[in-house]
Amino acid sequence: MLPKVNQILHIQVNSIDDEESRIEYKSRIADVTDSSIVIEIPINEQSGRLKKLYYGDELSTFYIEQGGVKHYFTTTVTGFREDVIRLVELHKPEPEAITQVQRRSFLRVPAELEIAVKVSDQIQFIGMTDDVGGGGISVVYDGQIPLGINTTISCWLLVPYKNGNIEHIPFSGEVVRVKKLETGKQLAMVRFVEILDRERQKLIRFCFERQMDFRKR
Incomplete structure (x- = not known):
């Protein structure tokens, strides 16, 4: 419209x-x-x-x-x-x-995307997302990394599109839940705290592309 x-x-x-x-x-x-x-x-x-x-x-x-x-x-x-x-x-x-x-219901899709996470100057790591959406992400990471509930993190998410373009989306988020996986790794559910509208829009577009792929299967 x-x-x-x-x-x-x-x-x-x-x-x-x-x-x-x-x-x-x-x-x-x-x-x-x-x-x-x-x-x-x-x-x-x-x-x-x-x-x-x-x-x-x-x-x-x-x-x-x-x-x-x-x-x-x-x-x-x-x-x-x-x-x-x-x-x-x-x-x-x-x-x-x-x-x-x-406004209150962002599309969320399963997706393994590379993400750089900074917890502090001493703690930084590369992880993979489990799912992504306009309101937040879930990220899988090494279980030895100390990442607790309410921790604020700075992230850079690598987002590929079907046309071959790749975007690096920066944001800050807050860990709202942590779950231990059977593999020994951890899954952190993160909500966006600060993200530019144009960056959120890029992520939403990726979600819509991914959803269309799922529908075609």
């Missing part, structure tokens, strides 16, 4: 500046054409400052439909329009490029 006029678009700018890329802006959709989504100048609601966008800026965005369904998509700035106020033209995504996710 494509966004409509007057809906609020939540925006993050894909920037090499890590601090800038974490800021979320909001904008009202002023018009939707065959090729563009036209928005008002985004605003940072915390500071009240407007965000100046430039041609070619890459944006990670989402809008919320009734029932709390988030619709994620990525886009770029394609131009500007002078009206009563200045407007920004964004590339209109194809409907199939929009990912839909319930």
